[in-house]
Amino acid sequence: MSAKIQDSLKHVVALAKRRGFIYGGSDLYGGFANTYSFGPYGAELKKNVKDLWWKTFVQERRDMVGLDGPILLHPKAWKASGHLDGFNDALIDCKACKGRFRCDHLIEEALEQSAEGLTVEQMTELVQSRKIKCPKCGAQDFTAARNFNLMFHTHMSKTGADGDVAYLRPETAQAIFLDFKNIVDTMRVRIPFGVAQIGKAFRNEITPGNFIFRVIEFEQMEIEYFIRESAWEKTFEEWLKAMHHWCQMIGLKSARIHEKEHPKEQLSHYSKRTVDLVYDFPFGTSELYGLAYRTDFDLKRHAEFSGQTLDYTDPETREKFVPHVIEPTFGVERTLLALLCDAYDEEQLENGEMRTVLHFHPRIAPVKVAVFPLMKKEPLAEKAMHVFKMLQTHWLCEYDESGAIGKRYRRQDELGTPYCITIDFDTLENDTVTLRDRDSMKQERVAISHLVQTLAPKLA
């Protein structure tokens, strides 16, 4: 990877903070555990992504319904799903400096060999026999490696028969499986159909990093698509296509997106095939989205652990069976990081100056149009405010009256605003404005009466 690309993450992080997209979480207290806070423009960008996803995959499809399930599920659900027993990282502590490390990472970095598939005992033995040193303090004095579950747990004040531990969900998927029966019973869904959900999930990771790429608190947009077993290969391909189409819709450069097939021996316990859509991030090509064939693993396990049947009955043939599942998963934070990296550019202008610009697709840009009076005085300001108010009923707009026009353009370029409109002295004569395109920087004059119809197709 070139130094320039490596460097670009720094620039993206700096811009994101400086222009109100993404702040460090609990910044005021020196930060907290790699959490982040989405500032005003980041919150709008995130909302645009989630709204477009919901419209595309729920509202415009007759084979899909939405769900908004809880973060706190019955503890038995995590026993059934396998998370309680199998969702672990092996961690090891340095007795000297109290530093804590992921043991597989420690081994991989020290010995340049994979620790995959090793038990905690084997890892402990390897750390001792190969005399691995603490990367922080250099000591050779580690505890034994221990498995730590990646689920955050908490306690309910209300005691009860089910014990008082509860877990923060590490994936949204299980909330969908738990409501499969409710949805089949109350909605008129027929296989094949899918259930979509957007929501927070939490993972108690010790090594988060790369800005918002790996965080302990994040949002997922997940679909569980219920099918007959015989349809899995065809459905898998359809969803793979739909996911590529989504990447196009939000404007990601297709040359930076690749498919990565998981080798059979590395598949999760529930999966028969998994393909990641990976993106060329500045820090390397890494997972953006995932598509997994989860078989009938989850529904069968929940049927077993709950003692209830999760059969689906074909309304025509009356045949009963447990549906199989194709699962497309989209991380919200990773989408935002890809969008920021993809859109970021530094360009030399004709006058030799540089501009920083976010080339967001207009569909997901936080601000769609900025309106400027040429000068902060009447009657220009009044006219500009009139145009602003007209456009604001259609799109999120900004009004900016301070500084030179060039400076105001630079400001909107950094926010990724696709169009700027200037009200000047000609406007007072003939009711036209200049409409400036962010990417080409070309300007055209448009009649105020035609503005909405001119902008509508450009912003759709």
Added chain:
Amino acid sequence: MSAKIQDSLKHVVALAKRRGFIYGGSDLYGGFANTYSFGPYGAELKKNVKDLWWKTFVQERRDMVGLDGPILLHPKAWKASGHLDGFNDALIDCKACKGRFRCDHLIEEALEQSAEGLTVEQMTELVQSRKIKCPKCGAQDFTAARNFNLMFHTHMSKTGADGDVAYLRPETAQAIFLDFKNIVDTMRVRIPFGVAQIGKAFRNEITPGNFIFRVIEFEQMEIEYFIRESAWEKTFEEWLKAMHHWCQMIGLKSARIHEKEHPKEQLSHYSKRTVDLVYDFPFGTSELYGLAYRTDFDLKRHAEFSGQTLDYTDPETREKFVPHVIEPTFGVERTLLALLCDAYDEEQLENGEMRTVLHFHPRIAPVKVAVFPLMKKEPLAEKAMHVFKMLQTHWLCEYDESGAIGKRYRRQDELGTPYCITIDFDTLENDTVTLRDRDSMKQERVAISHLVQTLAPKLA
């Protein structure tokens, strides 16, 4: 309260489950701690409410910006906010049956006197001296009352200098205060301005109840509006008006909404004035929304605990001061419960049959239009699908071709769908359809070419 009204909550709960609005959380495992899951129609209703709120209070106001902060904040933030020390319920356990109770409720129910302001020692003494019996098993054998913090806590795997406890936020507000400085530094905001946020919060309540009225996991829509101290009374009145206006926008009956002023001696530690908007729920008149004048309490405390200045500098006079805060708070789940109770009706039809109907305002109704072919055959079905696809690009629509038309109307009435369109044999002749109004049940014939423009103002 009349038996009829009391009864209506049961009917609302039953409808909500039966028609895919709200399921019990972890239903499959017999439920979990009064959590709920929003089914397909509930998820749409919730999204409509949140989207309208965001549009009204963030996107259409130049004095407001949005924020999307984390659930996990630095633990010191909860020390500063007062939640770590003062956000408690006194609980008491029955030694015989292991039942756990809120001690103030136990005293109030047994002795019919208020326990407000009593210490845990005084409550323990009262329970013993007045020989209060366990409401579950009748024993007179309680532990001492103890304060339990209402915040859920969890542990980070990553050890660090700040200890490894983290709390799930019990209100979204603090995430806004923590980013006050970031927002002032990176956005061009000037006092007065507000920051709005929608997000989850958690409270470890022992006595949740009344369906989704009091739950351990919920969503808040909160605004912190930053002002000069001298403006607090005026700003308070403005927000009170804006909150009433919001209730009108979502269609709540104004006769069921009242203001409730908190008496001075019952104000929270941070507040100088609080007014609740209360709603006539079936189980009694209870808090829907809250409006509090939080003074400069939070910013001053965070400045003190973080060691950073949270002064605001007036850009013209260069005067420095810590802003005061007016806080309008809107609970999402309570909004949904009020909307369901408000909209629910059982009406006798002309033919003597009954219909159950949700009179949702079209703005927030989950489904806007349902399209029916009179019969499930060509060319009616093809024509109906054409109309459905045309309308679906504008609004969330349903297509239903099964059963008698009357039955399909009943189904949409129960979902609160404002308009139904039927494609019949006349349609094939003259390209008109019947447009049926949910509330009046009147039908009119409308040309297909005029449908969008006929519906647009009705659904806005």
